[in-house]
Amino acid sequence: MAKNKKKYRFLFGFLIVIAYFFVAARPIPVEAVLTPQWLVSLESGYPLYFEGGNGVSGGTPETAAEGELLLPFTLGDRFGYFSRDGGFTLNRTVRGNVSVSENYWAEYDAVPRSIEIRDPRDVVQAEISEPGGYPFFIDNRFFLINEGQNSLTALDNDGKRLWTYDFAAPITDIDAAAGLILAGSLDGIVELLDLSGKRVFSFEIGGSRYSAVYGCRISQDGSKLAIIAGFDDQRFLLMEKLGDSYRVAYHEFLSDGFRRPVHIAFIDEDRWVAFESEGCLALYNIGARNSIKLPLEGSITALDSSGTDGLLFVVTSQSERKKQLVEIRLPQDIIMKAPFSSENTFLGRQGQRLYIGGGSTIASFALSRR
Numbered sequence: 001m002a003k004n005k006k007k008y009r010f011l012f013g014f015l016i017v018i019a020y021f022f023v024a025a026r027p028i029p030v031e032a033v034l035t036p037q038w039l040v041s042l043e044s045g046y047p048l049y050f051e052g053g054n055g056v057s058g059g060t061p062e063t064a065a066e067g068e069l070l071l072p073f074t075l076g077d078r079f080g081y082f083s084r085d086g087g088f089t090l091n092r093t094v095r096g097n098v099s100v101s102e103n104y105w106a107e108y109d110a111v112p113r114s115i116e117i118r119d120p121r122d123v124v125q126a127e128i129s130e131p132g133g134y135p136f137f138i139d140n141r142f143f144l145i146n147e148g149q150n151s152l153t154a155l156d157n158d159g160k161r162l163w164t165y166d167f168a169a170p171i172t173d174i175d176a177a178a179g180l181i182l183a184g185s186l187d188g189i190v191e192l193l194d195l196s197g198k199r200v201f202s203f204e205i206g207g208s209r210y211s212a213v214y215g216c217r218i219s220q221d222g223s224k225l226a227i228i229a230g231f232d233d234q235r236f237l238l239m240e241k242l243g244d245s246y247r248v249a250y251h252e253f254l255s256d257g258f259r260r261p262v263h264i265a266f267i268d269e270d271r272w273v274a275f276e277s278e279g280c281l282a283l284y285n286i287g288a289r290n291s292i293k294l295p296l297e298g299s300i301t302a303l304d305s306s307g308t309d310g311l312l313f314v315v316t317s318q319s320e321r322k323k324q325l326v327e328i329r330l331p332q333d334i335i336m337k338a339p340f341s342s343e344n345t346f347l348g349r350q351g352q353r354l355y356i357g358g359g360s361t362i363a364s365f366a367l368s369r370r
Helices: 002-023
Strands: 032-041 047-049 070-075 078-083 088-093 097-100 105-108 114-118 124-129 133-138 141-146 151-155 161-166 171-177 180-185 189-193 199-204 210-218 224-231 234-242 245-254 264-267 272-277 280-285 290-295 299-303 311-317 322-329 333-341 345-350 353-358 361-369
Touching: 032 322, 070 097, 070 345, 070 353, 097 133, 105 133, 114 133, 133 171, 180 210, 180 224, 189 210, 189 224, 199 245, 210 264, 210 272, 224 245, 224 264, 224 272, 234 272, 234 280, 245 280, 272 299, 299 345, 311 345
Parallel strands: 171 210
Antiparallel strands: 032 047, 032 361, 070 078, 078 088, 097 105, 105 114, 114 124, 133 141, 141 151, 151 161, 171 180, 180 189, 189 199, 210 224, 224 234, 234 245, 264 272, 272 280, 280 290, 299 311, 311 322, 322 333, 345 353, 353 361
């Protein structure tokens, strides 16, 4: 009984956050409106629907309908998949280490003897015996990273090894798109591999006292690379394809740096690169060849990697429990700030839907214009 009361107190607190969107969080005229659709406690799995949301409060399907677009989540000690209308195909407590992507997930021990790769409906897709590493899913493909984090192995759909590529230093970040795999490592080198595991491009960043790649991304067409690397000084680079190679098209020293992975993403159909900088969010305009700095309170804990329709959402953290959802109209208008309290956060976006999570609760909002 006490547990239920605590849960519903948290739900009420989250409802106050929703009210804040409409009552207080309008520092300038708003073109985009966030309309609440539903709110669900991960502990119960039963959504509370708001007016305009699809569904009836007090009930939810056991699973989302077949063929529905699903969104993966990890929040606190839970992970799984949910649909647009709040139905879950998977909603479970983390029991070990877990790797989750849009299409696959795997839970495994610190030294796994075997790994089962499952889909969002908990169906086994492949089994890897004696993996000698940890599963990693990206661009709808299976990979293993070895225990030393300096070797990448590609797997086929049955979990069989296709190829292995060894790096000179531990991998610090990795991305994939357009049939290419981009990896950055602790020695400040980025390497680009093709689908057969052959290296097609390599570049040593240099220019800093301490070398390391803290973030790297590849554009959807594979023509551009965005990189955050080095410390003292830390640098942002945009590289563009020229023939069979890539050249530095833009370079910027960052005033202060992070010795940890940074948030970085191509957004708004690859028109911008959004990346974390000290005390701000930086936005690089690829067409105009310039960057904009938007001051933010605290550090970035989640970044909307789509930025579609000229809108970008960011979650910042000012303390262990003090968080804030920020809505940005590109290029530099902050049109909403909504604070909430939670130790952990989740941020997801699919088209005209925004999903925000805190504690053990996820809420859905529809994006519309007025």
